[in-house]
Amino acid sequence: MYLQVSKKCKFSIIALICGCLTAQASASEEPKLTTTPPTSMLMSAPVAEAQKLSSETHSTEDNYVARDKGIDYLLKALSSKLHKPIVASPKAKKYFVTGNFNLAKPLETLTNVAADLGLIWYYDGSIFYVYEASEATTAVVQFSRRNFADLVSFLRQNDLYDNRYPLKMNYSADTLYISGPPKYVDILTAIASLMQDNPDEDLQQQVIETIKLRHAFVDDRSFSYRDRNVVIPGIASTINTLLSDNHSPKEVAAARKTVENNPEAENSNAKLGQAARFERDDYNENDNNVKVVAFTGRNSLMVKGTRAQVNMIKDLVASLDVPRKQIELSLWIIDISKDDLDSIGVNWSGQFKIGNEISGLFNTASIISSTQQNAFLAKVSALSQDNKANIVSRPFLLAQENMPSLFDNTKNFYVRLAGENNVDLQTVTYGTTISVTPMISDNSKVIEMTLEIMDGSTSVTDEGKTEVVDNLPVVGNTTINTLARVSEGQSLMIGGYTRDQSQLSVAKVPLLGDLPFIGNFFKNTSNTVSKSVRIFLIQPKTLKDSDVENSDLNRYINEGWDAINHFNEKYNVLNPDNTNQSSSR
Secondary structure, three states: OEEEOOHHHHHHHHHHHHOOOOOOOOOOOOOEEEOOOOHHHHHHOOHHHHHHHHHHOEEOOOEEEEEEEEHHHHHHHHHHHHOOOEEEOOOHHHOEEEEEEEOOOHHHHHHHHHHHHOEEEEEOOOOEEEEEHHHOEEEEEEOOHHHHHHHHHHHHHOOOOOOOOOOEEEOOOOEEEEEEOHHHHHHHHHHHHHHOOOOOOOOOOEEEEEEEOOOOOOOOEEEEEOOEEEEEOOHHHHHHHHHOOOOOHHHHHHHHHHHHOOOOOOOHHHHHHHHHHHHHHOOOOOOOOOEEEEEHHHOEEEEEEEHHHHHHHHHHHHHHOOOOOEEEEEEEEEEEEHHHHHHHOEEOOOEEEEOOOEEEEOOOEEEEOHHHHHHHHHHHHHHHOOOOEEEEEOOEEEEEOOOOEEEEEEEEEEEEEEOOOOEEEEEEEEEEEEEEEEEEEOOOOEEEEEEEEEEEEEOEOOOOOEOEEOOEEOEEEEEEEEEEEEEOOOEEEEEEEEEEEEEEEEEEOOOHHHOOOHHHHHEEEEEEEEEEEEEEEEEEEEOOOOOOOOHHHHHHOOHHHHHHHHHHHHHOOOOOOOOOOOEEO
């Protein structure tokens, strides 16, 4: 079999074999290197057929050209570039390829060829395994949920996990589902079996373990909301509160028997309670307290107790430390002149209508579609051109489900409270504050929101001046508390209450009105008080999980390919414009 190679490649190969050799080639004849095929190839094909194949298939430094050639030959060429063996199953070897394949990017070529031919592959850090898609297997393993996070972490640290074939954990049944190439399933099944709990382990042995939290906060979080401090409990305080009960061991044992004798307790909560009661029943009277301490630096829990107690805490954390979906909240705070409110199709009987086709409910709160929202905002934009409407603010909030999100735009002033022996200052706050706690239900199609809106402003007299009492401004506040259920693509409209709005306008004669002292004779100042209606428009949108970059593919690039990249950057030898073309038969 003859392989056509470049002059430079020929010299490199001969120099590598012999140690030192020089050669010359004429410009009219391309040099050739003759190699003896393996014995198995000689037995399977005549010499004439081998020469024919050599004319149809050749390899250069960057490309591999094949014409109706078995895929095994292409995999060998890729293996030499990857510096890693590629093992193909008998079914995968039955495929043939034709085309010009780029060897400068072997991993990309392997991925594209596998996608075109319907093959699957897996890399365990040492060997590439290629299979036909029909050879994919599945496995269901009994696996404790408390060890699932440790299993995934171990697989990622050792470059064994593949995001293309994710693990699925059934927390309620303590079952692990694995699907993918046979080698991938075999490796993960073996590791999961080794990490499974040891039934002979002493549950009364004192242990200390660290539990890493990946989605929840270990410490409490707090934020100020008007004149009160809101605290969101973390995992550590939640577990410590749960463990601080005063049940006696007899009560715990009785509760355990009740759960064990109930055949209908098959959900995750019942099983968690069953495990918790079992672990609490295993406490010693001398050391019946498990200690849970928050380590903020790594967002982890440090747990001290018996093996049974630590396992109970790990089960509880596995049920609580789950990823939350994110929700984008678009808020519109709009003021519309009360006299022009009817022009956008709103009347206080509760009917909201735009045009002849769009209608809905509008009162203290109503739900509108995206089409209605766009039409409503278009009307508001038109009115704002004539100063008859105003979009006061349009904040955007990114919230997690079941977590409060706050928008606060307020002002403060202080009132001095005189006492007998001291003087205190009382804070008065007014402005707009919106607190939203979203919750996703019905397979992300419905969003339930707990809303608390506080909106306040200083009162205005008929003359357009700020109303004061005892030299202090009078502040009016409006509070709205509601629970709304909004489908995907809809918006919630709240408000419709009237507020006074003062507008100061100055009309003057050009130049003369700007003169000092006498300029006041050439200008007119007026303060107009109008009635406006404030409306809050809230549009929630569930954000889909962003596509995670397949970082595992980057780790597949081994030392040999890194060296090729370095050589390419330094000497600019490789051609990055080569494209892959393949066909299957």
